[in-house]
Amino acid sequence: MVTIDKTKPVLVTGATGYVAGWLITELLKNGITVHAAVRNPNDERKLAHLKAASDRMNTPIKFFKSDLLEDGSYAEAMAGCELVFHTASPFTSNYKDAQRELIDPAVKGTENVLKQANQVGSVKRVILTSSCAAIYTDCTDVAAAPGGVLTEKVWNESASLEHQPYSYSKTLAEKKAWEISNGQKQWDLVVINPSLVMGPAINIGTATSESMTLLKQMGDGTMKSGVPNIGIGIVDVRDLAKAHFNAGYMESANGRNIISGHNSSFLEVAHILNDVYGTKYPVPKKALPKWLLMLIGPSVNKSITRKFVRNNVNLPWRADNSKSREELAMNYRPLKETMIDSFEMLISEKIVKLK
Numbered sequence: 001m002v003t004i005d006k007t008k009p010v011l012v013t014g015a016t017g018y019v020a021g022w023l024i025t026e027l028l029k030n031g032i033t034v035h036a037a038v039r040n041p042n043d044e045r046k047l048a049h050l051k052a053a054s055d056r057m058n059t060p061i062k063f064f065k066s067d068l069l070e071d072g073s074y075a076e077a078m079a080g081c082e083l084v085f086h087t088a089s090p091f092t093s094n095y096k097d098a099q100r101e102l103i104d105p106a107v108k109g110t111e112n113v114l115k116q117a118n119q120v121g122s123v124k125r126v127i128l129t130s131s132c133a134a135i136y137t138d139c140t141d142v143a144a145a146p147g148g149v150l151t152e153k154v155w156n157e158s159a160s161l162e163h164q165p166y167s168y169s170k171t172l173a174e175k176k177a178w179e180i181s182n183g184q185k186q187w188d189l190v191v192i193n194p195s196l197v198m199g200p201a202i203n204i205g206t207a208t209s210e211s212m213t214l215l216k217q218m219g220d221g222t223m224k225s226g227v228p229n230i231g232i233g234i235v236d237v238r239d240l241a242k243a244h245f246n247a248g249y250m251e252s253a254n255g256r257n258i259i260s261g262h263n264s265s266f267l268e269v270a271h272i273l274n275d276v277y278g279t280k281y282p283v284p285k286k287a288l289p290k291w292l293l294m295l296i297g298p299s300v301n302k303s304i305t306r307k308f309v310r311n312n313v314n315l316p317w318r319a320d321n322s323k324s325r326e327e328l329a330m331n332y333r334p335l336k337e338t339m340i341d342s343f344e345m346l347i348s349e350k351i352v353k354l355k
């Protein structure tokens with residue numbers, strides 16, 4: 001049980017990110033001063049939405065220069081904070097060297113931030129943004145989980161540097177976090193394990209998250225011939241912000257927490273978008289056949305290997321979100337609302353084009 005003083009500032013790493021943007025908005029809305037750790041505090045374009053939120057809520061935000069790979073670079077930002085939200089970690093399929101671009105920042109970054117917490121006496125709780133990717137890699141892992149359902153007890157044992165290295169990066173980073181947390185008694189660790197995050201981005205002009213890449217591809221015609229029918233969990237980015245906030249301030253928050261609103265699939269998402277927007281926009285309408293994905297997948301996207309297609313296509317995704325509802329007071333908004341709000345953002349930003 002940890003009580004966090006709401007008059008003290010909180011640190012958010014990766015403050016420029018898609019997930020962090022909504023978390024920071026939630027914190028500022030509650031009158032909590034935010035120490036925002038960013039790689040470049042002079043990048044006005046990347047910080048504009050955060051400064052605007054701070055002005056709107058009349059609550060201070062201070063920017064600090066920090067890099068996951070630079071030891072000690074979170075010291076200044078963490079000073080005086082009781083609560084640390086560690087969200088920074090690369091989430092992209094656009095990499096050349098998985099070790100250098102995904103694994104190192106995820107693992108060394110977690111080590112850097114959490115070891116810093118050991119040095120800063122004010123820190124009482126660290127919230128780590130892990131992922132359901134630290135629980136499973138492929139839908140075949142879902143099928144193999146007890147009862148065919150992912151829970152907080154399940155760990156990803158199938159990702160590797162060669163197979164789904166992003167999932168591997170999140171698994172190794174979360175393991176490192178538990179190792180460091182178990183070696184000390186000053187602060188407690190609460191882990192957030194979100195499924196795929198969808199919903200409008202408050203950083204749309206500068207968003208790099210893979211979530212945004214996927215969303216754009218669903219509206220810009222890239223997927224107009226169809227989507228792979230792959231089971232996936234989905235959570236709204238605004239619900240995820242609430243989960244982080246509650247994990248920070250609810251005294252009893254603990255352990256790993258699956259944050260996922262819906263056991264869904266890319267095909268269900270396509271059907272929702274097609275029902276509402278299909279006559280005007282080039283949204284996906286149907287599932288791509290497995291044989292076609294086997295044939296062309298690897299040349300379209302390097303993550304869609306034959307092994308990935310074999311282990312995921314036409315298989316469902318199921319996770320148990322009851323811990324989040326019972327212990328973190330989570331209520332999840334309908335998937336249709338998430339997808340419509342996302343698509344409306346793409347329309348207003350002129351990211352999707354009429355057919």
Ligand code: NAP
Binds near residue numbers: 066105194196210
């Ligand atoms: P994002 O928008 O790309 O945010 C990633 C953040 O990490 C950015 O602020 C980025 O800073 C920062 N970062 C990357 N490398 C860094 C480095 N070397 N030093 C300092 N900062 C660095 O992605 P997101 O979707 O919001 O992801 C945020 C977190 O949620 C990640 O931990 C991700 O694994 C997790 N997550 C995301 C999803 C999802 O579907 N989106 C699902 C589960 C978990 P720059 O702006 O400077 O690049």
